[in-house]
Amino acid sequence: MKKTNHFKTILSLGLPLMIGSILQILMGTMDVLFISQLGTEYTAASTMGTSIAGVFFIFSMLVSAGVVALVARKIGEKNERAVQSYGMTALILAGIIGISVSLIAVTFSKPIISVYDPDPSLAVLIKKYVDIIFTFTFVVFLNTTLRSIIQSTGNTKGPLYIFGTANIINIVLDYLFIIVLDFGIRGAAFATVLSQAFACLMMMGLLYKQLFNNRREFFGLFSIRLKEMKDILSIGVWACVQSIARPITGLVMMRIVYNVGGKSGSAAFGIGLNVINYFFIILTGLSGAISILVGQKIGEGHIDEAKEIVNEGIRYTVINLIVFHIPYLIFTELLFKPFNTTPEVTAMGVSYVRIVFLGFIVLGHVFIYRGAFAGAGDTYPPMMAALFANVVCKLILAFVFTTLFEFGINGVWLAILLSIYAEWIVITRYYRTGKLYKNSIG
Numbered sequence: 001m002k003k004t005n006h007f008k009t010i011l012s013l014g015l016p017l018m019i020g021s022i023l024q025i026l027m028g029t030m031d032v033l034f035i036s037q038l039g040t041e042y043t044a045a046s047t048m049g050t051s052i053a054g055v056f057f058i059f060s061m062l063v064s065a066g067v068v069a070l071v072a073r074k075i076g077e078k079n080e081r082a083v084q085s086y087g088m089t090a091l092i093l094a095g096i097i098g099i100s101v102s103l104i105a106v107t108f109s110k111p112i113i114s115v116y117d118p119d120p121s122l123a124v125l126i127k128k129y130v131d132i133i134f135t136f137t138f139v140v141f142l143n144t145t146l147r148s149i150i151q152s153t154g155n156t157k158g159p160l161y162i163f164g165t166a167n168i169i170n171i172v173l174d175y176l177f178i179i180v181l182d183f184g185i186r187g188a189a190f191a192t193v194l195s196q197a198f199a200c201l202m203m204m205g206l207l208y209k210q211l212f213n214n215r216r217e218f219f220g221l222f223s224i225r226l227k228e229m230k231d232i233l234s235i236g237v238w239a240c241v242q243s244i245a246r247p248i249t250g251l252v253m254m255r256i257v258y259n260v261g262g263k264s265g266s267a268a269f270g271i272g273l274n275v276i277n278y279f280f281i282i283l284t285g286l287s288g289a290i291s292i293l294v295g296q297k298i299g300e301g302h303i304d305e306a307k308e309i310v311n312e313g314i315r316y317t318v319i320n321l322i323v324f325h326i327p328y329l330i331f332t333e334l335l336f337k338p339f340n341t342t343p344e345v346t347a348m349g350v351s352y353v354r355i356v357f358l359g360f361i362v363l364g365h366v367f368i369y370r371g372a373f374a375g376a377g378d379t380y381p382p383m384m385a386a387l388f389a390n391v392v393c394k395l396i397l398a399f400v401f402t403t404l405f406e407f408g409i410n411g412v413w414l415a416i417l418l419s420i421y422a423e424w425i426v427i428t429r430y431y432r433t434g435k436l437y438k439n440s441i442g
Contacts, residue, residue: 006309010289010316016156018285023160023167025277027195030171031188032274034178036267036340042185043339044263045125047270048116049185051254052126053133056105058244060141063094064148065239066232069377071152072292076299084211087149088221089228091142091207098141105134116255122263125185132189139196146203150210152292158210162202170195238379241387249390253398253412260402261348261409267341268348268409275335275353276328279360280367282320286313287371294375303437310372317364328357348409355413359420366424369431376437381430389423 028050035046067090074082105112113126147159170191177187212221257265290313297306327335332350341349370382394415401411430436 006293006312007316009293010286010309010313013154013156013292014285014289016160016285017151017288018281020156020160020163021281021284022278023164025274025281027167027170028277029274030174031192032271033338034174035185035188036271038178038184040263040267040342040345041122042125043270044258044266045122045185046129046188047266047273048113048118048122048254048258049126049129049133049189050270051250052112052115052130053137055244055248055251056101056134056137057140057144058246059097059101059240060094060144061240061243062097062236063090063141063232064144064236065243065374065379066090066234066236066377067145068148068152068291068374069235069295069379070231071149072295072375073299073377075153076296083153085221085225086228086232087207087211089225090145090149090232092222092224093229093232094141094145095138098138101141102134102137105137106131109134115251116258118258129185129189132186132193136193136196139193139200142200143196143203146200146207150203150207151288152295153210154292154296155210156288156292158206159203162206163199165202166195166199169198235377235379238383239374241383243386245383245386245390249394252395253416256398256402257409257412260412264342264344265348265409268345268352271336271339271341271345272349272352272356275349276356279320279324279328279357279363283317283363283367286316287367287374289313290368290371291375294372295377296375298376298437306372306375306437310368313368313371314364317368321360321364324360325357328353328360351410352413355410356416356420359417362421362424366420366427369427372431373427373436378436381436382427385423385426385430388426389419393422394419 032043032046036043067086070086071083074086109127109130113123113130116123116126118126143163147163150159173191173194174188177183177190181187183190254266254269257269261268290309293309294306297303297309332353333346335353336346336349366385373379373382397415397418398412401407401415402409405411407414
């Protein structure tokens with residue numbers, strides 16, 4: 001069988017995802033830049049608040065992960081009615097779960113914050129931030145699901161334009177609320193939720209235009225279909241467990257960082273995360289494209305071509321590694337200059353980036369394999385890999401390195417590095433069994 005180069009197809013699907021990722025990360029960076037002007041305590045508070053919110057946002061994967069695999073598969077089967085039906089079911093499910101999570105998060109925000117055991121002044125700042133974010137968490141659920149549905153059809157440009165515009169709005173509102181109107185940390189939260197609300201309205205309009213031919217058809221599918229909900233959740237539950245392992249361990253890691261490095265360590269961790277997030281731009285785009293293509297090729301019955309696409313995607317990740325080793329290993333200090341950091345924060349942040357980057361050598365495989373499993377609807381293996389890496393390896397090693405061996409803040413960074421290799425080993429072993437290409441969904 002003659003091999004086909006899928007570069008143009010991967011690029012056409014992945015490039016909008018990459019650009020969208022750039023804008024999303026840039027929005028986070030601008031949030032931190034504006035907040036950092038208020039001082040180290042505010043930077044630490046926003047970092048901790050974002051980490052807490054991330055745990056709740058991950059529950060959106062219950063719906064979005066399942067609908068990606070199902071819609072992509074139905075597109076491959078050329079079953080338009082099933083695409084519409086699963087799309088509407090996913091949207092209803094996202095609304096139900098999103099509202100429930102919002103209510104829980106708002107009700108229990110104070111005990112949730114106490115996980116960090118922060119200073120009283122820091123706890124007040126965190127609560128000011130997360131109370132606003134939590135109130136509108138359901139909007140994030142709707143946005144995540146809407147984007148997944150539309151991108152699974154092969155349209156990755158529409159969501160890019162909408163969320164790109166929303167990110168620009170967020171940056172403008174950051175400046176207005178934080179700098180001009182002096183709303184403090186609440187200003188950053190207001191900017192985020194308003195830009196998300198804008199994106200939600202625009203994405204709803206795009207979904208209606210792309211998937212449904214008329215108003216009657218749209219509302220005709222607005223009903224509870226338990227089998228479709230079960231199909232979506234049966235895939236999404238493992239993806240959710242996989243994804244939630246990261247922010248939950250992130251919460252615990254943030255607590256360890258705070259205990260070992262104080263407010264400076266927390267600020268360095270938050271800024272460092274923003275710095276290294278740019279490495280994930282290309283990987284996120286490639287993983288998303290691989291997910292869509294693998295799902296469609298399995299739906300068409302072209303298994304060998306799906307495998308070729310995965311191998312091709314891995315080759316492209318090497319370019320990313322080559323490009324980023326220069327700023328992350330050589331010019332690391334310069335990356336922290338714009339954030340108004342103290343020498344202590346900069347030193348901790350630089351060591352974080354340099355140590356963790358050594359694990360990025362194998363991250364290309366991890367991201368591409370995740371995409372392949374997601375496209376096949378087999379989300380159990382990535383979940384097991386993530387749990388082993390984040391819960392078993394990262395947390396235990398961080399505790400051992402900082403408590404028994406007294407490596408200090410570098411012990412946390414070393415634990416993160418080793419957890420990356422642990423995830424790579426596990427997910428690679430699962431992928432090489434080839435079972436994901438034999439599973440049936442939907």
